[in-house]
Amino acid sequence: MTLTRRHFLKSTAALYLAPTLAQASVNVLEAKVASVQLIDAEFGDYPETQVWGFDGTVPGPLLRFKQGDTLQQTLRNSLPDPTSIHWHGLRLPNAMDGVPGFTQQAVQTGETFDYAFPLKDAGTYWYHSHNHSTVQVARGLYGVIVVEEQTPPDVDHDIVVVLDDWRLDETAQITEDFGAMHDWTHAGRMGNYVHSHLTPSPASVEENARVRLRFVNVATDRIMTIALKGAVGKVVARDGMPLRAPEDLDTLVFGPAERADVIVDITSSEAQALQIVFVERDTGYLLHDIPLSGRRSDPRPPIQPLPANPMRYLTDLSGAxxxxxxxxxxxxxxxxxxxxxxxxxxxxxxxxxxxxxxxxxxxxxxxxxxxxxxxxxxxxxxxxxxxxxxxxxxxxxxxxxxxxxxxxxxxxxxxxxxxxxxxxxxxxxxxxxxxxxxxxxxxxxxxxxxxxxxxxx
CATH class of the missing domain: 2.60.40.420 (Cupredoxins -  blue copper proteins)
Structure with missing residues (x-):
């Protein structure tokens, strides 16, 4: 596989999106229009890009809880269109599922809706609009939820990696062709810029450090193939749920909405960095790299399975x-x-x-x-x-x-x-x-x- 630092498509420059971090005590999410300087000044004098974001950021606030906590969030809609929040992957009461016209009414402009439910399962989940989601998710209405285990694994870094793509015009604005029939009849709306967003984003990592990476594909339609360079480890969870036997880490393929948690140990590499690589047609495009700085000398024990969630495992299909x-x-x-x-x-x-x-x-x-x-x-x-x-x-x-x-x-x-x-x-x-x-x-x-x-x- 050829690895290049060239961006995925020539028509776009690098984008930077400022994250926010929210703890469980932050309980209002405001969906609103915002302008964000997505393209860095070093790539040209581009204007700010108008997005729709929870609290005006993309991704929205990273919500962190402990397993057993109760999620209590009020959606305040300051958008020009009705919206809602679907809490993707969480087991919850039906009235909290966030599907307009089905489990609740769409939240109109200027109105609010209160979501509250217990968090049964530890893991990596996400939240997003479920009203006209082809448009609203593409404009940026999504965020990540981390539900920590009561006894989390011993890692040096716990990093959320949001994978997304954007379809932008030459003025760095999101294109309005959301209902293009070619997209709908083929593979969907493909952006012309693929990127990863890390929260937190450390300036460096030590060799032999142990890192948990929580990958979330929030793209509206794009399948993401991801490789890691400079690390060895295991896949320990998929779609938030712990694997009973962690899997050897290889190339990861994420359909839209799929997630995976991996735990890796940083190894010395030719690039002297932990690299996140998007793979397309046998070419790897570097999405993010974290330089190596220093070295841990203490050996790390083998990577163990995460604590199980209270889910039933099937053993046979008798009577199904x-x-x-x-x-x-x-x-x-x-x-x-x-x-x-x-x-x-x-x-x-x-x-x-x-x-x-x-x-x-x-x-x-x-x-x-x-x-x-x-x-x-x-x-x-x-x-x-x-x-x-x-x-x-x-x-x-x-x-x-x-x-x-x-x-x-x-x-x-x-x-x-x-x-x-x-x-x-x-x-x-x-x-x-x-x-x-x-x-x-x-x-x-x-x-x-x-x-x-x-x-x-």
Whole structure:
């Protein structure tokens, strides 16, 4: 793999976004329009970029809690449009899930909404707008939540790494082409600048230091492939949930909304730095490097699993109800017609309505749920991707496990990247009563039809 310091696309310069840090005591998040000097002066005399951010920053405040704390946050909407907050990956009461028109009403301009729920699970999670999210997330309405273990692992640095891309014009403004049909029918809205944002961002690290990196892909549609240089270690959690057996660290692939925690020990390298590298077509683009300074001499013990969260692990699928999900549509797809709002329509007519993807032949949010589930019921869902594009399937309200080809079960996750023409299967126990979304987290695909829901009773 060739490694270059050239930025991902020639049309953009380096961006800098100022983070904020919030502890659990900070309980008001204001969604508002802000102007931020994204492009550094050394790359030219660019104006400030207008963003939408929680507390006017991108990412929004980093919220840190201890497992067992209660999250209490008031959303104040100072935007020109209604909005909401979805607390991605957290197990919570249905009324707190933050889906407008479904679990709450959209928070209108000038209004507030109070969110409060206990934090059952330690891990790395995130929050984002779930109203017109194709637009609002692309403008910057997201932030990260860290729920610390009661006894965290012994590390020298604990760093959140936010991965994102932006589509900017020549004046460094976010382009307004949010509903471009080419994006919606293909891989989604791809930005022309890929970057990583570190909180905190240390000036240097010692050789042999132990570092926890919490990766979060907040991009609206882009799949991120990430490599680390100058470190060796383990993947210890995925989508917030600890792995029972940490995995050897290799190249990491993140669909939109996926997360992974890694713990690494810093090694001497040719570059004398810990490097975060974005990989595209066998070329690595340097997103961030932290120089080495000094050396720890004390040996570090082997990396151990994180403490388990109070989640049930599946052992077999006896008595499980099977609910198949077939994906169709998009460019080069196999969908000739589909049902939208109770009426069967041709693909040509659906394209005119901006509806181009379907689950089980239904486009968009159906009136009836995909299934009604009894609380405690074991569910298995074979997912068949008949399309030419990958889809990041996200289940609200709980985590699932993948059913592996050998009959075993993968780790707990809330988002699964399903590749083109691929079949994967997930299984979970219906946990909390309410209406729970199940949708593609390629937000362009969701807006263009890839969403459904379960009703747990």
């Amino acid at each position: 109800r099977e609910i198949p999900l077939i994906m169709s549509g998009g460019a080069m797809g196999r969908m000739e017609s589909a049902t939208w709002e109770g009426q069967e329509m041709s693909t040509r007519d659906l394209v005119q309505q901006g509806k181009v993807w379907a689950f089980n032949g239904v486009v968009g949010m159906p009136t009836a749920p995909l299934a009604e589930l009894r609380q405690g019921e074991l569910i298995r869902i074979p997912i068949v991707n008949e399309t030419a594009f990958a889809h990041a399937m996200h289940l609200h309200g709980t985590h699932f496990q993948e059913v592996l080809p050998d009959g075993g079960f993968g780790p707990h996750k809330d988002t699964l990247l399903v590749q083109p023409r691929e079949t994967r299967e997930i299984a979970f126990v219906a946990e909390t009563p309410g209406k729970w979304l199940f949708h593609c987290h390629m937000l362009s695909h969701q807006a263009a039809g890839m969403k459904t829901w379960f009703h747990v009773i």
